[in-house]
Amino acid sequence: MPILEGEGVTKYFGGLAAVLDVDFHVNQGEVAGLIGPNGAGKTTLFNLISASLVPRPGTIKFKGVNITGKKPHQICRMGIARTFQTVKVFANMPAFQNVLAGSFFGTAAGVSPSEATRGVTEALEFVGLSEIALTPARDLTLANQKRLEVARALATKPELLLLDELMAGLNAVEVSEAMELVKKIRDQGITIVMVEHVMKAIMGVCDRIMVLHHGEKIAEGTPQEIANSEKVIEVYLGEQVDA
Amino acid sequence: MDLVTVLDIVIGGLLLGGIYALIAMGLSLQYGVARVLNVSHGEFIMLGAFATWVLYTTLDVNPLISLVIVGPVIFIIGFLLHKTFFRHLLTSKPVLGEVIMLGILISWAIYELLKVTNTGNPLIAIFIGIPVAIALDFILHKNLFKRIGVSPPSQSAYEGSSLLATFGFLYIIQNIAIITWSSSSKGYSFLASPVNLGGAIFASNRLVTLGFAVVIGLAFYIFLARTRMGKAIRAAAQDPSAAELMGVNINQVLAICFGFGALMAGLAGVLYSMCFSIQATMGLGFTVIAIIVVVLGGLGSIPGSFLGGFILGIIGQIVTYFEPSLSLAAYYLIFIVLLLARPKGIFGK
Amino acid sequence: MNINRITSNKAFSPVIIGVIAVLLATLPLYIGGYTPILLTSIYMYIILAVSWSMFSGPTGYMSLATAAFFGVGIYTAAFLGNTVPLPVFMIAGGLASSIVALLVGALTLRLRGIYFAIFTFGLVLLIAQLLMFWELHVTGTRGRFVVVLDYNTIYYAMFVIVAVLMLTAYLLRRSRWGLALQSIGENEEAAAHTGINTTMVKVINYALSAFFIGAAGATIATRWTYIDPVIAFHPLFSFLPVLMAIFGGMGRLSGPVIGAIIFAYLQEILITRFSELYMLIFGIILIIAILYLPNGLVGLIQRTWIHLSGGQRANT
Numbered sequence: 015m016p017i018l019e020g021e022g023v024t025k026y027f028g029g030l031a032a033v034l035d036v037d038f039h040v041n042q043g044e045v046a047g048l049i050g051p052n053g054a055g056k057t058t059l060f061n062l063i064s065a066s067l068v069p070r071p072g073t074i075k076f077k078g079v080n081i082t083g084k085k086p087h088q089i090c091r092m093g094i095a096r097t098f099q100t101v102k103v104f105a106n107m108p109a110f111q112n113v114l115a116g117s118f119f120g121t122a123a124g125v126s127p128s129e130a131t132r133g134v135t136e137a138l139e140f141v142g143l144s145e146i147a148l149t150p151a152r153d154l155t156l157a158n159q160k161r162l163e164v165a166r167a168l169a170t171k172p173e174l175l176l177l178d179e180l181m182a183g184l185n186a187v188e189v190s191e192a193m194e195l196v197k198k199i200r201d202q203g204i205t206i207v208m209v210e211h212v213m214k215a216i217m218g219v220c221d222r223i224m225v226l227h228h229g230e231k232i233a234e235g236t237p238q239e240i241a242n243s244e245k246v247i248e249v250y251l252g253e254q255v256d257a
Numbered sequence: 258m259d260l261v262t263v264l265d266i267v268i269g270g271l272l273l274g275g276i277y278a279l280i281a282m283g284l285s286l287q288y289g290v291a292r293v294l295n296v297s298h299g300e301f302i303m304l305g306a307f308a309t310w311v312l313y314t315t316l317d318v319n320p321l322i323s324l325v326i327v328g329p330v331i332f333i334i335g336f337l338l339h340k341t342f343f344r345h346l347l348t349s350k351p352v353l354g355e356v357i358m359l360g361i362l363i364s365w366a367i368y369e370l371l372k373v374t375n376t377g378n379p380l381i382a383i384f385i386g387i388p389v390a391i392a393l394d395f396i397l398h399k400n401l402f403k404r405i406g407v408s409p410p411s412q413s414a415y416e417g418s419s420l421l422a423t424f425g426f427l428y429i430i431q432n433i434a435i436i437t438w439s440s441s442s443k444g445y446s447f448l449a450s451p452v453n454l455g456g457a458i459f460a461s462n463r464l465v466t467l468g469f470a471v472v473i474g475l476a477f478y479i480f481l482a483r484t485r486m487g488k489a490i491r492a493a494a495q496d497p498s499a500a501e502l503m504g505v506n507i508n509q510v511l512a513i514c515f516g517f518g519a520l521m522a523g524l525a526g527v528l529y530s531m532c533f534s535i536q537a538t539m540g541l542g543f544t545v546i547a548i549i550v551v552v553l554g555g556l557g558s559i560p561g562s563f564l565g566g567f568i569l570g571i572i573g574q575i576v577t578y579f580e581p582s583l584s585l586a587a588y589y590l591i592f593i594v595l596l597l598a599r600p601k602g603i604f605g606k
Numbered sequence: 607m608n609i610n611r612i613t614s615n616k617a618f619s620p621v622i623i624g625v626i627a628v629l630l631a632t633l634p635l636y637i638g639g640y641t642p643i644l645l646t647s648i649y650m651y652i653i654l655a656v657s658w659s660m661f662s663g664p665t666g667y668m669s670l671a672t673a674a675f676f677g678v679g680i681y682t683a684a685f686l687g688n689t690v691p692l693p694v695f696m697i698a699g700g701l702a703s704s705i706v707a708l709l710v711g712a713l714t715l716r717l718r719g720i721y722f723a724i725f726t727f728g729l730v731l732l733i734a735q736l737l738m739f740w741e742l743h744v745t746g747t748r749g750r751f752v753v754v755l756d757y758n759t760i761y762y763a764m765f766v767i768v769a770v771l772m773l774t775a776y777l778l779r780r781s782r783w784g785l786a787l788q789s790i791g792e793n794e795e796a797a798a799h800t801g802i803n804t805t806m807v808k809v810i811n812y813a814l815s816a817f818f819i820g821a822a823g824a825t826i827a828t829r830w831t832y833i834d835p836v837i838a839f840h841p842l843f844s845f846l847p848v849l850m851a852i853f854g855g856m857g858r859l860s861g862p863v864i865g866a867i868i869f870a871y872l873q874e875i876l877i878t879r880f881s882e883l884y885m886l887i888f889g890i891i892l893i894i895a896i897l898y899l900p901n902g903l904v905g906l907i908q909r910t911w912i913h914l915s916g917g918q919r920a921n922t
Contacts, residue, residue, distance in 0.1 A: 064799060090801040104792035115789045118782045120801030130782075170801055294720065296727060345897055417668055420723065421852065422896045424845050428889030436886070541841060545728035552724070582739045589732045592725065593713060600717050 015078055017042040017205050018063070018174060023072035025058055032058040033069075034229040040174070045196065045206045047220035047237075049213075051249060054226040056209045057099060060178050063207070064096045065089040076174070090120045095172035097163040099179045099209075105152035109162050112151050113137050113169045120170020137165040141195060157188045164195065174205045181212040193219055217241065225249070264457040266574050272463050272532065274570020275470025276525045280543060281550035281562035282477060283521030289557035290494040290514040293343060293419040297427035298547055299540030301331055301519045303434060305526025306535040313445050320447050320531050324469070327523050335519025338426070339512040346418050427540070434537040444534035466528045473524055474563050477517075481559060490514055494557065542585070549592045555605025565603065631765055634758045642761045646829075648870040649764040653771055653822040654847035655854070655862035660775050661815040662848075663856040664787035665808055667719045670844045671710065671726035674733050675703040675816045677839035679823025681737065684833045687753040687824075692763060696824045703820025704813040706733075711809035727844075734839035741835070749834030752827045763825045771818045775859055778811075787811060842885065849888065853895040 016039035025033045033055040040046045048056050061067040063074060065086045073082045081089060095116075104112050117133040118125055125133070138144045141161040146154065151162060160180060167175060177196070181189050189212060196219050200206055210216045216223060217237045225233040225240060227249050233240060240246055280302060287295045308327045312318035318326070448462035481487040492500035493510045501507045529535070550569050554561025569588060576587040595602065634642045654672055662669050679699035686695040710729065714722040741747055778784045786807045789797040798804045827833060846869065847862075854865025869888075876884035 066795070066799075085803070086795075086798040087801050087803045090799055096799055098796065102793045102796035104789050104796065106792060107788060111785060111788075115785055115797065115802065116800045118801075119786060127782075166800060294723065342893065342897070416720070417666070418896050420668065421848060422893055424848070425889045425892035425896065428842075428845065428885050428892070432886040432889065542731060545731055548724045548728065552721070556720070580739075582735060582742065585728075585732055585735050586739070589728065592728075596713055596717060596721060596725070600721060 016040055017077055018207070019075045020063070020069075021073050021075075023059070023062055023069045023074060025055075025062060025067060025069055025072075031229050033062065033226075035072075036226070036229075036231050038224055038231065038234075040205060040207055041222075042173075042205055043200070043203060044221040045200050045208065045219050047216045047223040048207060048209045048226065049211070049216055049223060049240075050226035053228075055229040056226055057178060058229075059226065060096070060176055060207075060209055064094060064176055087119070090170055090172075091122050093122070093171070093173040094176065095120065095167035095170045095174070096176035097160070097167055097178055097180060099182065101156070101159045101163055103151040103154075103159050103162050103166070106150060108148050108150055109138065109143060109154065109165075110134055110147040112162055113165045116166040116169035120167075120172075122171075133169050133171075137169040140168060140198070141165045156183050157191070160184070160192070161195070164199075168199070168204075172204060174207070175199060177206060177208040179209055179211065181210060181215050189215060261457045262578075264454065265459075266578055267571070268454070268457070268459060268463065268467070269577075270571030270574030271567065272467045272470070272570070273573055274567035275467050275474065276529055276566075277546060277550050277570045277573075278474050278563045278566025279470055279521045279525040279528075280547040281554065281566045282474065282559055283518040283525075284544075284547045285551045285554070285557065285559055285562040286490075286514050286521070287518035288551065289559075290490055291339065291343070291511045291518075292416055293339075293423065293515065294416065295423045295515075295518065296420065296544055297423045297430060297540070298518070298522055299542065299544035300427055300430040300434075301335070301522035301540075302526035302529065302543050303535070303537065303540040304430065305331060305523035306530035306539070307434065307438060307443070307526075307537070308523075309527045309530045310443050310445055310535060313447065320527060321465075321469075324524055324527050327527055328520055331523030332516040332520040334516075336512050336516030338519075339515035340508075342422055343419055343515070344508065344512075346415055346422065431537065431540060438537055440537050442534045442536050445530070447531050460532070462531045466531050470525070470528055473521075477521070478559065478563065486510075486513070545585070546588060549588050551602075552592065552600075553595060553602050555602030558602070558604035561602055561604035627769060631762075631769075634761055643757055644871075644874060646757070646761050646764050646826075647874070648867055649761075649768045650822055650826050651846065651850060651866040651870040652768055652863050653764070653818055654843065655850040655866040656771055656775055656859070657815040657818045658847040659851040659856050659862045660778065661787075661808075661812050663851070664784065664791045665811070666791040667715065667808065668723045668848075669726050669812070669815075670723060670848075671707075671729045671816075672819055672847050673839060673841055673843035673845075674726070674729040675706065675819040676823040676843045677730065677733060677835075678703045678706055679820035679825075680827040680830075680833055680838040681835075682820065683824040683827035684750040684752050684838075687828065688751075692755065692759065692825070692828075696763060696767075696821050699824025700817040700821035703816040703823070707813040707816035708809060711812040712805075715808040715812065716805045730839045730841055730844060734835040737835040737839075749832055749837075752831055752833055754831055755828040757829075760825060760828055764822065767818060767821050767825065772859070772863075774814070774818075778814075779859065783807065783811070845892075846888070849892045849895065853891075 018038075018040040020036060020038045023033055023036045023038070024031060036055075036059065048059065050056050058067065062069050062072075065081070065084050065088070068083050073080055075081065076089075076092060076094060079092070081092065081094075084092075104115065113134045114130060117130040117137070121133075134147075135144070138147055141164050143158060143161055143165060146158065151159060154162060164175075164177075164180075180192055180196070184192060193215050196206060196208070196215075200219075208216070208220070220237055223233075223235065223237055223240045224231060225243075225246050232249065233243050233246050235243070280298065283301075284295060284298050287293050287298070305327050308330075309320050309323040312323050312326070313320055448465055449460045451458045452461045452464060454464075481490060489500065489505045489510050490513070492503065492505055493507060493514070497507055497511075500510075546569065550565040551562050553569060554563070554565030569591070572587060572591065573584045576584050630645070633645065654676065658669060658672050661667070679702065682699035682702045683695050686698055690698075710726065714725045741749070778787075786797070786802045789800065789802060790804050790807060794804055823838075827838075830837065847866075850865035850869045851862040852865070853869070854863065855861030873884060873888075876887060
């Protein structure tokens, strides 16, 4: 059974369908990519999965359980965590506190202070931010803020991690480091869905890719299949492709 | 209920509604564009009403003429308030308003000090106080604030501090009014001759007021929709930085909007005073009503405020017919239903 | 359970606070006259300012309903004061205010902050009008008399409220709930996706802050003896605590306390000299405070200290 399933997922804003009748599934343990030209509906779909928005109509199931209409904090406790396209760290709090919030509130059951602290230390170490645990989040570089978001998400002990344009704004070196981090997360057994424009990252890390265009799914397959798909190439003609 | 009563309620409701529409449009402009929730809005209504009363009872000035006198004055007050205080809150450069504030405080302190030494002359205090204030202000900005990092606030911080600043204005204006005119009710009689409309009797001032309220409201709407300044205002409401890039002088427009907001309140006050008695404490109730109307019409929608004002006015009049002291409760009930069902109001985005 | 290991405040070490607390708790035993009365007023303002900032500080939601909660507490004393002892109607006042806060919060805290601010703004007028209607039509009375208590009893009661409030606020800050509140204030959407039930946390905290305001109102009502809706529900009590908290600075717990002490004392001086002007002067001071001290007096002192000592510290 796939860990994440969507059936007929649709979302209208006014008269415009941002996402239209999309079926999708993500298998446990895989890294799934979500790409498409600007305005294709990728972030909307993400927002639908993470419960920022409610699909109408359509259903989304996580581990077989219908999660349509649940609140974001409920989704988080069930095991879905996410990062944001525009980094949303808690700016005036130290990095440690940022992750601590995830550790305390994002896990399914209650957590004692010492367990929470341990979870934070582990998460910060995992993403490589142990050195700057006491720095206020607003004083971190963009790359580090993104890592912090990932650490905060990981502290909630997710089974599914949604990464929204993790590579955006990163230079080539930082992109490689981020790709390594993604692989490391996958090796922990966490399923990942990532929205990306940076093709190198998508092709290099993903097991499967889904392509959206004007809110509809137009292609799905392995990176190889997608790279060779005529439909996809057509859609991207004229688009900036970071390779 | 017979036709006469219904007509009574309808006309009364439209009259009240017209006034509500004006004050709501003013508040909507201030919040929608200048992003200031002006809780002292009602005080400008009160000022307009009292100015008219003073002009009529002491100088025999026709209240309708007062519209033209009081209006521009209140506009300028609002305009200057924004240019001085709210501009400062948006940036952190020294500004006239804070110099004045500081000057008042320092002058008072010096006055008290001088009193101790028996040379307590307020003028001396002011002459010393103002230059000291100016110097102190510049020094504070150049040295202390820059170095310890007082920076321009975020959007929500600005909304919060501007709200509190208007709270301050509320108390200053209201207390000056209470000191000057005491808190008792005042009134005057103008155009009180009765008119017969379909069997119902109305004082002609009510009909005149209603007419003017509608005319002013429509005129304002046309101003926003058709004129160049109106377009600039609407652009600034949608996206201030983009508007600036398109050549709109944002600082000017924000101050003008605030001024217009105060203007609408002042004019509403003039009209209100023609039909009802006035008190120095009347402002707060109006502010609350204006806020409810703005939410009903949709935050940021001027036509919404116009329409919402009339809706609330008629409902208020109906409730008043049965139970006068429950009108605010009725408005709040509508407010609650709105927040539960459709917070963005009729025309809200 | 020390979550916050970043800043430690040596100036306010537990020993010093303990000593001061004991001194204040027993004050009427050795200082009489006007001082306990003045201190009672100061306690009242401390409670209002600290309670207000306990919620509005971390979350960024500006509550303008302090006067409404205060009035509810006052009226609870008016209703119950003649029939039950002080501790009972004190707690009843707190609970009544909490219930109002729960209702208001449940309704408006799931919406954007501006709706909350404007809803709470009119609340004081609304409740006053409802009570006036009630008195006019249901009970036929105008105003009520409250049981009279001696000043020392009122002093002790208010002191207890202050002590419990400060302890609560302190523990809250250092607990995970304080962390949740702060996260909500920093970025509510991210906080929700991190597993925080933002609406519930906000509403419960709001009710908690309202409890103390109501309890204080119920207690201080006994000093006024005669209550009617106009006296009990005065918008000034929504405005002053905000002024005090902002002036004192909301970064630390001590901020609102210092602000309350300064302004309560200032009010005492001003009322006796310029009984009409003091509200006007407060308005002016509020504007100056907003313009010059966005981070409050304590914040200014703190940053100047940091600047002078040449360092940079993380703040929470």
